[in-house]
Amino acid sequence: MPELPEVETVRRGLHRRFVGQQLHGVEVYHPRTVRRHLAGMADFSARLVDRTISDTGRRGKFMWLTLDDETTLLCHLGMSGQFLAQEADHPTHKHLRTRFRFTSGQTQLWFVDQRTFGHLQLSDVTGNVPQAIEHIGPDPFEGEFDIDACARRLRSRRSPIKTALLDQSLVSGIGNIYADEALWRSGVHGLRRCSHLAIDEAHTILKHAREVMAEAIEAGGTSFDDLYVNTNGESGYFERSLDAYGRAGQPCRCCQSIMRREVIGGRSSYSCPRCQS
Numbered sequence: 388m389p390e391l392p393e394v395e396t397v398r399r400g401l402h403r404r405f406v407g408q409q410l411h412g413v414e415v416y417h418p419r420t421v422r423r424h425l426a427g428m429a430d431f432s433a434r435l436v437d438r439t440i441s442d443t444g445r446r447g448k449f450m451w452l453t454l455d456d457e458t459t460l461l462c463h464l465g466m467s468g469q470f471l472a473q474e475a476d477h478p479t480h481k482h483l484r485t486r487f488r489f490t491s492g493q494t495q496l497w498f499v500d501q502r503t504f505g506h507l508q509l510s511d512v513t514g515n516v517p518q519a520i521e522h523i524g525p526d527p528f529e530g531e532f533d534i535d536a537c538a539r540r541l542r543s544r545r546s547p548i549k550t551a552l553l554d555q556s557l558v559s560g561i562g563n564i565y566a567d568e569a570l571w572r573s574g575v576h577g578l579r580r581c582s583h584l585a586i587d588e589a590h591t592i593l594k595h596a597r598e599v600m601a602e603a604i605e606a607g608g609t610s611f612d613d614l615y616v617n618t619n620g621e622s623g624y625f626e627r628s629l630d631a632y633g634r635a636g637q638p639c640r641c642c643q644s645i646m647r648r649e650v651i652g653g654r655s656s657y658s659c660p661r662c663q664s
Contacts, residue, residue: 388448388464388465388466388562388563389448389464389468389608389615390448390560390561390562390563390564390565390600390609391445391447391448391526391528391559391560391561391562391565391600391604392565392600392603392604392606392608392609392623392625393464393603393608393609393615393623394445394447394448394449394450394464394560395445395450395528395604395608396604396607396608396617396623397450397464397469397470397617397618398443398444398445398450400470400472400617400618400619401443401450401452401470401496401618402442402443404472404494404496404618405440405452405472405489405496406440406441406442406443407439407440407441408439408440408489408490408491409437409438409439409440409489409490409491410435410436410437410438410439410440410487410488410489410490411436411437411488411489411490412432412436412487412488413431413432413435413436413485413486413487413488414432414485414486414488415428415431415432415484415485416483416484416485416486417484417485417500417503419484419503419506420484420485420498420500420503420505420506420507421485421506421507421508422506423506423508423519424507424508424509431507431509434458434509435454435460435487435509438454438455438456439454439455440452440453440454440455441453441454441455444459444515444516445526446516446520446523446525446526446529446559446560447520447523447524447526447555447559447560448463448464448555448559448560448562449461449462449463449517449520449523449559450462451510451517453512457511457512458509458510458511458512459509459510459511459512459517460507460508460509461507461508461509461510461517461519461520462498462505462506462507463505463506464500464505465500465502465503465504465505465506466502466504466505466614467482467500467501467502467504467505467614467615468498468499468500468504468505469497469498469499469500469614469615469616470496470497470498470499470618471496471497471499471616471618471619471620472494472495472496472497472618472619473494473495473496473497474493474494474495475488475493475494475495476493480497480499482499482500482501483497483498483499484498484499484500484503484505485497485498485507486498501614515531522556523555523556523559524537524555524556524557524558524559525558525559526558526559526560527558527560527561527593527596527597527600528560528597528600528601532558534590534593534594535590537557537558537593538586538589538590538593539586539589540557541557541581541584541589541592541593542581542582542584542586542589543581543582544557544581544582545580545581545582546580546581547577547578547579547580547581547651547652548570548575548577548578548579548580548581548584548592549566549567549570549577549578549651549652549654549656550577550651550652551581552566552569552570552592552596553566553652553654558593558596560600561596561600563632563654563655563656564609564629564632565596565599565600565603566596567631567632567656567657567658568595568596568599568629568630568631568632569592569593569595569596569598569599570592570631570658570663571630571631571657571658571659571662571663572595572598572599572630573588573591573592573595574662574663575588575592575663576658576663576664577649577651577656577658577663578649578651602625602628603623603625603628606623606624606625606628607621607622607623607624607625608623608625609623609625609626609629610622610623610624610626611626611633631646631657631658631659632657633657634646634657635647635648635657639659639661639662641659641662642659642661642662644659644660644661644662645660646658646659647659647660
C-alpha cells in the first residue's frame, strides 16, 4: 500500500499539472470507487462539473484536491490506486475507474485502481483538513505535529512499537516499510513494548521516521511493482536505499549480521538480530 512518501509524490504531480484547471466532465466507471459518496455516482460527477481545482493537500496517506467552492475531493489510493495524466486519445486502461476531463484541452486525469480498495469522496473542510479525516493524527511533516507530545503518547501504549507506529490515529503516514526503516535506524526491535521505551528512544524513532520518509519523497517513493507509479506513470526508486524492509537473508548494512523476517501484528517485519536485539 502506498505510504506517505508515495502519496506525497502523487500529490506534487497533481499540483503541478492540475491546479487552476476547471473540470468539464467526470465519468465514474465503478461504484466502489465512490462508495463513500452515499448519493451515488451520478451525483458525485454532477457536483464536480465546472469546479476549479484551487489547491492540493495531504495528511498521512490521504490527499485531496481543494475546489473553488471550498469543498475537497479526497482520495485514498488503497492498495493499487493511481492518478495518471493522460492525453485524450490514449487507449483506455482496463482498470480505469474515474475519468476527469478539463476545459483547457486534451490532458485528462485518470484514476486507475486494479484492486478497487482505493476511494474518492467529497468532503467539507474543518480547519486545515477535510472533515472525513479529522480523526487521524497529524503526520510528521505537518506544522501542528508535536514530536514531544507524540513520543509521550507512544510511551503510554502497551503494544509493540511496530504496531503503534502503524496506528494512524497516533501519527499518520507511517506504514510497514518506513516503520521498519525507522526502527532499524533507531536500533529498536519492533516487538519492544512502547511502555518499555525511554522518552529519548521514542523521540528518536519518530525523528528517524520523518527522516527516512523525507529521503523517500526525494527519490519519488518506493516501488516494488507497477501498482505504485507517479502521475507520469514512473516508478519511485527508493527501494535501492532500503536498509531493512525486504532484506531478509542479506547482511545488515551496519554490522553484517544476516537480516531476518518476522511477523508482527500480522505484518512482515525485517530487522537485524544484532543491531535490534
